[in-house]
Amino acid sequence: PVVIRRADYQPPDWWVKTVALEFDLDLSATQVSATLQIERNGDHERPLRLDCDGALPGSISVDGVAANWRHEGDGIAVDVSAPRATVHLTTQIAPDTNTQLMGLFASNGMLCTQCEAEGFRRIIPFVDRPDNMAVYEVLLRADKARFPVLLANGALVDAGDLEDGRHYARWHDPHPKPSYLFALVAGDLVATRDHFTTRSGAPVELAIYVREGDEGRTAHAMQALKASMEWDERVYGLEYDLPVFNIVAVSDFNMGAMENKGLNIFNSRYILADPDTATDYDYDAIEGVVAHEYFHNWSGNRVTCRDWFQLSLKEGFTVYRDQCFSADMGSEAVKRIEDVRMLRATQFPEDAGPLAHPIRPDSYMEISNFYTSTIYNKGAEVIRMMATMAGPERFRAGCDLYFARHDGEAATCEQFVRAMEDGAGLDLGQFRRWYEQAGTPQVQARLEHDADSATATLHLRQQFSPTPGQQDKPLMPIPLRTALIDRDMKAHRGEQLVLLTQSEQSVTFTGFARPPVLSINRGFSAPVTMDVARRSGDLLFLVRHDDDPFARYEALQQLVIDRLIADIGEEGAAAERAAALEDILSVFGDLVSDQRLDDSMRTEILSLPTEAFLGEQMLIVRPEAIHDARRALRKAIGTRLIDQWRIVHERASAVPYSLSREARGARKIKSLALGYIASAEAADAATIAFGQFAQADNMTDRQGATMVLASMACDERETALDSFYNRYQGNALVIDKWFSLQTGSSHAKVYEQTLELIRHKDFTLTNPNRVRALYWPFVSNQAAFHHASGRGYELLTDLILRLDPINPQTTARFIAPLGRWRRFDEDRAAKMRGCLERILAQPGLSKDTTEQVVKSLE
Numbered sequence: 001p002v003v004i005r006r007a008d009y010q011p012p013d014w015w016v017k018t019v020a021l022e023f024d025l026d027l028s029a030t031q032v033s034a035t036l037q038i039e040r041n042g043d044h045e046r047p048l049r050l051d052c053d054g055a056l057p058g059s060i061s062v063d064g065v066a067a068n069w070r071h072e073g074d075g076i077a078v079d080v081s082a083p084r085a086t087v088h089l090t091t092q093i094a095p096d097t098n099t100q101l102m103g104l105f106a107s108n109g110m111l112c113t114q115c116e117a118e119g120f121r122r123i124i125p126f127v128d129r130p131d132n133m134a135v136y137e138v139l140l141r142a143d144k145a146r147f148p149v150l151l152a153n154g155a156l157v158d159a160g161d162l163e164d165g166r167h168y169a170r171w172h173d174p175h176p177k178p179s180y181l182f183a184l185v186a187g188d189l190v191a192t193r194d195h196f197t198t199r200s201g202a203p204v205e206l207a208i209y210v211r212e213g214d215e216g217r218t219a220h221a222m223q224a225l226k227a228s229m230e231w232d233e234r235v236y237g238l239e240y241d242l243p244v245f246n247i248v249a250v251s252d253f254n255m256g257a258m259e260n261k262g263l264n265i266f267n268s269r270y271i272l273a274d275p276d277t278a279t280d281y282d283y284d285a286i287e288g289v290v291a292h293e294y295f296h297n298w299s300g301n302r303v304t305c306r307d308w309f310q311l312s313l314k315e316g317f318t319v320y321r322d323q324c325f326s327a328d329m330g331s332e333a334v335k336r337i338e339d340v341r342m343l344r345a346t347q348f349p350e351d352a353g354p355l356a357h358p359i360r361p362d363s364y365m366e367i368s369n370f371y372t373s374t375i376y377n378k379g380a381e382v383i384r385m386m387a388t389m390a391g392p393e394r395f396r397a398g399c400d401l402y403f404a405r406h407d408g409e410a411a412t413c414e415q416f417v418r419a420m421e422d423g424a425g426l427d428l429g430q431f432r433r434w435y436e437q438a439g440t441p442q443v444q445a446r447l448e449h450d451a452d453s454a455t456a457t458l459h460l461r462q463q464f465s466p467t468p469g470q471q472d473k474p475l476m477p478i479p480l481r482t483a484l485i486d487r488d489m490k491a492h493r494g495e496q497l498v499l500l501t502q503s504e505q506s507v508t509f510t511g512f513a514r515p516p517v518l519s520i521n522r523g524f525s526a527p528v529t530m531d532v533a534r535r536s537g538d539l540l541f542l543v544r545h546d547d548d549p550f551a552r553y554e555a556l557q558q559l560v561i562d563r564l565i566a567d568i569g570e571e572g573a574a575a576e577r578a579a580a581l582e583d584i585l586s587v588f589g590d591l592v593s594d595q596r597l598d599d600s601m602r603t604e605i606l607s608l609p610t611e612a613f614l615g616e617q618m619l620i621v622r623p624e625a626i627h628d629a630r631r632a633l634r635k636a637i638g639t640r641l642i643d644q645w646r647i648v649h650e651r652a653s654a655v656p657y658s659l660s661r662e663a664r665g666a667r668k669i670k671s672l673a674l675g676y677i678a679s680a681e682a683a684d685a686a687t688i689a690f691g692q693f694a695q696a697d698n699m700t701d702r703q704g705a706t707m708v709l710a711s712m713a714c715d716e717r718e719t720a721l722d723s724f725y726n727r728y729q730g731n732a733l734v735i736d737k738w739f740s741l742q743t744g745s746s747h748a749k750v751y752e753q754t755l756e757l758i759r760h761k762d763f764t765l766t767n768p769n770r771v772r773a774l775y776w777p778f779v780s781n782q783a784a785f786h787h788a789s790g791r792g793y794e795l796l797t798d799l800i801l802r803l804d805p806i807n808p809q810t811t812a813r814f815i816a817p818l819g820r821w822r823r824f825d826e827d828r829a830a831k832m833r834g835c836l837e838r839i840l841a842q843p844g845l846s847k848d849t850t851e852q853v854v855k856s857l858e
């Protein structure tokens, strides 16, 4: 595959200024015709180059005359002599064979599009790059009975009936946009409607389109949409800019959702919810994704990306915006913990492995592979650091300037940074390295106390590990929110932002007669790993007394990690390890009933790090040892505190279902308590779990109970899984959960069960949600996936080889777990590499998968 480089960016030779599209829609043969007004860019004699992927032109004319054209690379070249011209072209496409789900495709009898990043060229040949912004007018024609609803971007300008039971709809979008934001939908859909009035008084009609029967499950998404519109006005001063905002839910979709102008298309899992079928976690995910796509209307659509290397310009910023929105809607502390947990679970490993790349990459082979946790989540952390350094008002001023300067443009990350410098008054010279450099910085911190001068000196040091293509790394500015807590007063005199810019740096604080306790990187102000030299007892002190909720969470996690790593490596004397266990048990005991914590936060704090996360802390991952050590700790916590877990479970079970914070918190702690009761191997654990399952009047409790049962060996397990399946047969999103619950379990037979599920009649390779539901939990299940025999690797490899010809984009996501081979013992590493080589040997392997495999083997 060809490598595309950021440094090679050139504006297009020709601009497409307006696009008129006509579609005769049909599942197997859709006719498309396009009329493009083009304009030469600069003084040159080069032909008009159109990107093209499958959709070969039937005819092309320039100013009414049949054109000279030829194939050139991935596209076609058309000779045009005038500086401006009208190009007309036609294509025919077959949506029902489009299993890649890029371009125009069929899903359950409806038709819809996905054009980001390079899907539009699968519909017609086009200048398919984000810096070409054009005005679109779209005419849709289709059979009225099969496709009663016809939607495109912008507003409906005309509609009516045609002969032979057909009808048409004409849509116009006045906002110039890149082709990746084009969308159309045709199908037999039902709308839930609502409306919103913008701050300046403009009315907006809102609609969410779903398949008949799903309309009772759109209320939460609609609520989230209105809340997002209101929030973006209040927090960023940004209003919506069209008279309609449509959302459509589809079941076959490669990712979460897509921010097409005025016509967002969603994976149905991020729209549909009711208490019987969606968990509280699903409710939050829906709220977050609806907001994310809505926020793109400004950060993405009004201001888009010049080229795909700038992807984080819209994605990192928009993730940051949706994170802040969700924090405002719920609990800021819990949201921060969830976001950091996600960053550490996905982005840190990516940044430490063969696929590491900066948030603004320098090169790629297949852009679809760069919709990564680095671009999205680390990108959001980089924006967050600027917000932390600027403070809220100045950050807002920087954003205002960015939108004012670049509205209607295709911009770059550099332009964002410059607007932030000018608008917020920050010097971001050195900070730009966060865009250039891959890898997670490591920070060492040590506090030195001097009784004579009553000072405490913080010694900091930053370090970097090499990443592919980046051996020596320059220093980064690392903003660390820091507090020094007095041991007796259990309070600090105010938090400070320490900016670490040197390789080694010391900061002295005065007025400390006694040595204080260091609380650093509070709120996870910088996306780094911290190695803090501490006195024994400091972590325990922070768990009990830190006033930053994130820091409390962090301190207990660290205490647990230290203890588990010591167990796994059998480090330290047995007596020392036993004492550490006693500390953990006693602090857990206190926190189970600590009145200062709400149940949601309590659950976060009392959850153990995953096996995969523990693996990340080790140079060479030892899956069995990690599994055993974690299991033993869970058992100890369950057993010692069994009475308290029972009380919590009963207390929480008495709270009636509602979406209030208290009720949601109660459901969260309930299933955590159930998990610890099961870990204690209490004789009645299966009975209690089955009781929670049978009495559940909502999916959160039902799923929580099934999850605990799925890892147990008892009759109740089979009864619950069968009844879960029978109850929800036909509801794809809930059946997805049924698959995940089993392949993610720690049941001794999880491998055999997974093999059986692959053969289940409800398993299919053509639905990305189903594929992910079955395989992701298995692959993330460290002990199962990394079984010493290598059978987990083989199981994944078989999937990759079968799925690649069907859906390369979804397939390529599954390479990273095999690419982590350097972190495993020689035997496992050889098996993982062997699998990668077997994949690479497959004839006709997609560009997507090839890129990931080649990089993983390097």
Ligand code: B3K
Binding pocket: 116, 117, 255, 257, 258, 259, 292, 293, 296, 315, 368, 371
């Ligand atoms: N912008 C889309 C992602 C498109 C992915 C294309 N492979 C969704 C989002 O980030 O909002």
Ligand code: ZN
Binding pocket: 292, 296, 314, 315, 318
């Ligand atoms: Zn996005």
